[in-house]
Amino acid sequence: MKITVNLKERSYDINIEHGLRFRFTDLVKSAFPDTSFAIVTNTTIAELYKELINSWSSELDCPIHVVPDGEVYKTIETWNGILDFLLDSGLDRSSKVIALGGGVVGDMTGFAASTFLRGVGFIQVPTTLLAMVDSSVGGKTGVDHATGKNLIGAFHQPELVIIDTGFLDTLSDRDFLSGYAELFKYALIGGRDMFDFVYANHDAMVAKERDKLLEGIYRSVSIKARVVEQDEHETSGLRALLNFGHTFAHSIEKYFNFESVLHGEAVLWGIHCAYEMGKLTDTVSSGDCSLFEELLSRMPLPKLPQKVDPGKILGFMYKDKKVLSGKLRFVLPTDPGFSKVSTDISEKQVLATLERVFP
Ligand SMILES: NC(=O)c1ccc[n+]([C@@H]2O[C@H](COP(=O)([O-])OP(=O)(O)OC[C@H]3O[C@@H](n4cnc5c(N)ncnc54)[C@H](O)[C@@H]3O)[C@@H](O)[C@H]2O)c1
Structure with a gap:
């Protein structure tokens, strides 16, 4: 299966298939002939896929850089280490950097590629479900800061x-x-067809049924690709829809110091918060509540390590970069498969939502 993201001179293909890693070097060599490559991965992947990575390295004649594993290492220091490696490896402006890993490796490696020699190309090879359905597509790259x-x-x-x-x-x-939470998110923003697909195939996908999962990934990536094509730099408001649940999620992650709660787990809590806020502010058509609630009830909420203080979560929200001129921005459900961006939610309503979800 192939999806093309049409962005004029920045267009690219997304290939989706089970077992594609065994054809990886042929694919990149034919896409980028006479090119030098470098691989960036993390300690966990390097260990699990030692043989595969070594074969890629020898077939592409390219060096490998291994970063420590974890969101806590998604930092300026690790990014700097990737740049040191790229410089030491003698890569040039036509080289391509291969990001092999989950969202953390992909985001950091992409950011290093964007800054190395004022920008070199990079190839995303996502190894987590989250990275497959979300972070490997769309070009958002970066690292965390102590502030957020x-x-x-x-x-x-x-x-x-x-x-x-x-x-x-x-x-x-x-x-x-955790990754499935991001796929699940597309049911709320990707149109009625995606809502119905997730509604009908949720159990099969959670059970990792290969064909359904492949289709769920294909559908999610297609939705993301179409949104990115229309609003690459998140300026028209359309791309903001992809942040469904994320205003809450980022603050929940920060509350737990990015340590004990995974990104997708926080997104799942965020999805529930967004739904509660939709009910509280009447964006959800009342006739559809039972459909939403049935779908949400089938996606159990992950346990949190300790009780959440709604007031503190609210405080973190105002520090999030998605605050527009002091106003919090939320994506709220309307009808099954559809949501809208709202910036006119009062602080009182945000707190009331948080108090409902975290009593
Ligand atoms: N750029 C974007 O658009 C975007 C979108 C959503 C999320 N993100 C970012 O993505 C990150 C989260 O990504 P993630 O959930 O993939 O986390 P992750 O990259 O930390 O991976 C999760 C864990 O799985 C391990 N792992 C990865 N692939 C594996 C495999 N095949 N087998 C066994 N273990 C494997 C990793 O080593 C890690 O321990 C966050 O930093 C988030 O901000 C970015």
């Missing part, structure tokens, strides 16, 4: 995305469900 998530970064589109669902075989169930 993804506060330092750049828009830099990949030049190729290779999605091999075979990588999911080694992913932990917890990380799988």
Whole structure:
């Protein structure tokens, strides 16, 4: 399966298939002949896929850089280490950097590619479900800052995305469900057809049924690609829809110091918060509530390590970079498959929502 993201001179293909990793070097060599490459991955992937990475490295004659694993390492320091590696490897402006890993590796490597020699090309090879359905496409790259998530970064589109669902075989169930939260999100923003698809195939996808999962990934990526094409730099408001649940999620992650709660887990809580806010502010058509509630009830909320203080979450929200001139921006559900961006929610309503979800 192939999807093209049409962005004029920045257009690129996304290939989706089970087992594509075994054809990876042929694919990149034919897409980028006479090109030098470098691979960036993390300690976990380097260990799990040692043989595969070594074969890529020898077939492409390229060096490998291994970063530590975890969101806590999505920092300026790790980004700087990737730049040191690219400089030491003698890459030039026509070289391509291969990001092999989840969203953390992809975001950091993309940011390093965007800044190295004022920008070189990069290839996303996502190995988590989250990275497959979301972070590997769209060109948002960056690192976290002590003040908040993804506060330092750049828009830099990949030049190729290779999605091999075979990588999911080694992913932990917890990380799988965390990634599934982002796929689930598309049911709320991707149109009625996507809502109905997730409604009908949720159980099969959670059970990792290969064909349904491939279709869910394909549909999610297609929706993201079409949104990115129309609003690449998040200026028209359309791309903001992809942040469904994220205004809440980023603050929940910050509340737990980016340590004990995974991004997708926080997104899942955020999705529930957005739905509650939609009910509170009457954006959800009342006739559709039962449909939403049935779907949401089938996606159990992950346990949080400790009780959440709604007032503190609210405080973190105002520091998030998605605050527009002091106003919080939320994506709220309207009808099944459809949502809208709202910036006129009062602080009192935000707090009331948080108090409902975190009593
Ligand atoms: N750029 C974007 O548009 C965008 C969108 C959504 C999320 N994000 C970012 O993505 C990050 C989260 O991504 P994530 O959930 O992939 O986290 P992650 O990259 O930390 O991966 C999760 C864990 O799974 C391990 N792992 C990865 N692939 C594996 C595999 N095949 N087998 C076994 N283990 C594997 C990783 O080493 C890590 O321990 C966050 O930093 C978030 O901000 C970016």
